[in-house]
Amino acid sequence: MTMLDKSHKHVNCQTCGARKTSLFANNCENDVALVDEQKSCAFYKKNQPLFIENSFPRGVFCLNQGKVKIFARGDEGKEQIIHIAKEGEIIGFRAMFSGEPYKVSASTLEECNICFIGKEDFLNMIETNATLRNGIMKELSKELGDRAIFITNMAQKSVRERLAFALLILGDVYDKEEINLTREDLANFVGTATETLIRLLKDFKEEGIIEIHTRKLEIINKDKLLHLAGK
Amino acid sequence: MTMLDKSHKHVNCQTCGARKTSLFANNCENDVALVDEQKSCAFYKKNQPLFIENSFPRGVFCLNQGKVKIFARGDEGKEQIIHIAKEGEIIGFRAMFSGEPYKVSASTLEECNICFIGKEDFLNMIETNATLRNGIMKELSKELGDRAIFITNMAQKSVRERLAFALLILGDVYDKEEINLTREDLANFVGTATETLIRLLKDFKEEGIIEIHTRKLEIINKDKLLHLAGK
DNA sequence: AGTAAAAAATGATATTAATCAGCTTTAAAA
DNA sequence: TTTTAAAGCTGATTAATATCATTTTTTACT
Numbered sequence: 001m002t003m004l005d006k007s008h009k010h011v012n013c014q015t016c017g018a019r020k021t022s023l024f025a026n027n028c029e030n031d032v033a034l035v036d037e038q039k040s041c042a043f044y045k046k047n048q049p050l051f052i053e054n055s056f057p058r059g060v061f062c063l064n065q066g067k068v069k070i071f072a073r074g075d076e077g078k079e080q081i082i083h084i085a086k087e088g089e090i091i092g093f094r095a096m097f098s099g100e101p102y103k104v105s106a107s108t109l110e111e112c113n114i115c116f117i118g119k120e121d122f123l124n125m126i127e128t129n130a131t132l133r134n135g136i137m138k139e140l141s142k143e144l145g146d147r148a149i150f151i152t153n154m155a156q157k158s159v160r161e162r163l164a165f166a167l168l169i170l171g172d173v174y175d176k177e178e179i180n181l182t183r184e185d186l187a188n189f190v191g192t193a194t195e196t197l198i199r200l201l202k203d204f205k206e207e208g209i210i211e212i213h214t215r216k217l218e219i220i221n222k223d224k225l226l227h228l229a230g231k
Numbered sequence: 232m233t234m235l236d237k238s239h240k241h242v243n244c245q246t247c248g249a250r251k252t253s254l255f256a257n258n259c260e261n262d263v264a265l266v267d268e269q270k271s272c273a274f275y276k277k278n279q280p281l282f283i284e285n286s287f288p289r290g291v292f293c294l295n296q297g298k299v300k301i302f303a304r305g306d307e308g309k310e311q312i313i314h315i316a317k318e319g320e321i322i323g324f325r326a327m328f329s330g331e332p333y334k335v336s337a338s339t340l341e342e343c344n345i346c347f348i349g350k351e352d353f354l355n356m357i358e359t360n361a362t363l364r365n366g367i368m369k370e371l372s373k374e375l376g377d378r379a380i381f382i383t384n385m386a387q388k389s390v391r392e393r394l395a396f397a398l399l400i401l402g403d404v405y406d407k408e409e410i411n412l413t414r415e416d417l418a419n420f421v422g423t424a425t426e427t428l429i430r431l432l433k434d435f436k437e438e439g440i441i442e443i444h445t446r447k448l449e450i451i452n453k454d455k456l457l458h459l460a461g462k
Numbered sequence: 463a464g465t466a467a468a469a470a471a472t473g474a475t476a477t478t479a480a481t482c483a484g485c486t487t488t489a490a491a492a
Numbered sequence: 493t494t495t496t497a498a499a500g501c502t503g504a505t506t507a508a509t510a511t512c513a514t515t516t517t518t519t520a521c522t
Contacts, residue, residue, distance in 0.1 A: 072379050072380060072382070072383040073383075074383050074384075074386070074387035074388070075387070075388075075461040076387070078387055080382060080383040080386045080387060082379050082382060082383075094372045094375050094376060095372070095376075096372075097365070097368040097369050097371070097372040098369055098372035098373045098375075098376060099369060100372075100373065100376060103376035103377075103379050103380060104376075104379050127361070130358070134328070136368075137328040137367075137368065137371070138328050138329055138330060140328070140368070140371040140372060140375060141325045141326070141327075141328040141329035141331075141371060142329045142331065143375055144325050144329075144371060144374055144375055144378065145325060145326075145329060145331060145334035145335075146334075147375065147378035147379070147381075147382065148303045148313050148334050148335050148378070149303060149334060150378075150382050151303070151311060151313060151378065151381050151382055151385060151422075152303040152304075152305050152311040152313075153305075154382060154385035154386055154422070155305070155311045155385055155422030156305035156306070156307070156309055156311060156422070157305070157306075158478075158479090159478080159479065182499070182500090183499070183500060183501090184499080184500095191382075191385070191386030191387070192479075192480090193479070193480055193481075194499095194500085195479095195480080195481080195482095195500095195501080195502085196478095196479055196480070198500065198501060198502090199479095199501085199502085202501085214487095214488075214500090215488090215499085215500085230306040389508075389509095390508080390509070391508095413468095413469070413470090414469070414470060414471090415469080415470095423509075423510085424509070424510055424511075425469090425470085426470095426471080426472085426509095426510080426511080426512095427508090427509060427510070429470065429471060429472085430471085430472085433471085433472095445470090445517090445518070446469080446470085446518085446519095
């Protein structure tokens with residue numbers, strides 16, 4: 001039990017449920033065993049930070065269970081959510097290579113199980129394991145492409161269109177579950193004011209696109225969303 | 232002389248002016264000689280495309296001289312400029328690793344000298360030359376961080392603030408030269424309507440922040456811009 | 463140099479979305 | 493279980509910026 005109230009349980013890489021979808025997926029048993037030795041795992045409560053903007057990275061986080069928001073803060077401290085990570089994702093590896101401090105913060109959105117791999121160990125693996133390295137490079141590249149689209153959406157789409165787009169992304173992130181975010185977080189993902197977001201959610205509900213179960217959202221007409229988002 | 236009107240001159244890597252600032256900078260003479268063999272160089276006129284969105288990459292471009300805009304198109308075909316590359320930059324390497332088609336287009340903003348290195352050759356070098364590879368990974372990572380900030384700016388800053396921010400970036404890109412972009416391109420970089428941009432430029436001029444020499448812009452009060460951009 | 467086309471600039475108007483203020487419901491804590 | 497706080501919601505108003513229409517200037521072409 002640490003000061004941050006994380007209870008350290010052991011999560012075994014060989015049997016980790018996230019492994020099949022993770023970047024570590026294609027590594028041979030040998031390497032997985034190696035990761036297993038080097039990592040430390042922890043249970044995180046809701047709304048706990050993994051790292052914050054402008055600090056220097058000590059390693060990467062492997063999200064075993066739960067959701068984590070990745071966000072930047074604007075000049076007035078308002079959060080802009082860049083990405084919502086789900087189980088299986090590696091978080092914070094960008095700053096391993098850039099030589100810069102973090103440009104974003106990461107914080108849990110719900111209870112999470114997260115493993116930590118130190119910078120040295122991680123970079124060693126990247127250096128020696130070409131498969132893992134290529135996976136990481138592929139991921140960096142994909143995200144870079146996604147962000148070009150994100151920027152274009154922010155610049156050219158209306159809030160309504162962006163909300164549709166955001167809900168489609170969140171539909172994938174939350175998969176079979178219902179989307180479970182505060183209105184404020186959702187607004188900070190879409191890039192709008194909370195009040196505006198609430199009004200639009202109501203519209204979407206009245207148009208039969210979503211159902212609202214207090215704070216949880218259920219998509220009931222994905223086609224309409226796709227059409228609205230302009231795809 | 233090709234159909235695309237590029238006259239093929241030989242540009243020598245060993246003596247290339249861009250080399251000192253390029254990712255290829257730290258490579259030993261051996262590797263530079265290798266690049267020299269594998270590349271083909273061409274002269275590009277203004278407004279020629281290097282590649283377009285959704286097509287598949289055949290290699291990377293090394294910008295020897297000139298400026299190139301990297302942009303995505305929104306649903307209505309409007310360009311959103313993501314980045315303006317200057318001499319020394321390698322263009323289009325993201326798509327080498329992602330396995331996806333290009334998510335952005337690239338087009339010259341002025342007369343350019345550009346070398347091309349085929350995918351096979353490039354990936355070979357990445358695989359065998361750790362220094363180059365690390366440089367590329369660093370670059371991917373830096374850009375990813377920059378884009379998080381870009382997204383946040385688009386979401387939270389006013390057009391006026393974004394213009395200030397854009398001019399600061401362009402001040403670096405154009406270095407000692409004056410900023411030389413059409414109003415439309417500048418608007419598409421800031422993410423606003425051309426008319427709005429023109430009005431704001433006038434304001435900036437009246438406030439003694441910039442000088443307008445027909446289409447070229449000169450920054451005369453960088454401190455004010457820094458303050459306006461919120462840094 | 464003279465003409466056509468593209469880019470830049472201006473004015474008027476419309477629209478979107480932010481802001482402000484107050485109210486209600488839900489969740490958390492004592 | 494009562495109280496308090498946080499989150500969610502609603503309405504009115506304002507401000508920022510897009511859009512549309514037109515004119516002027518600059519650039520490119522013959």
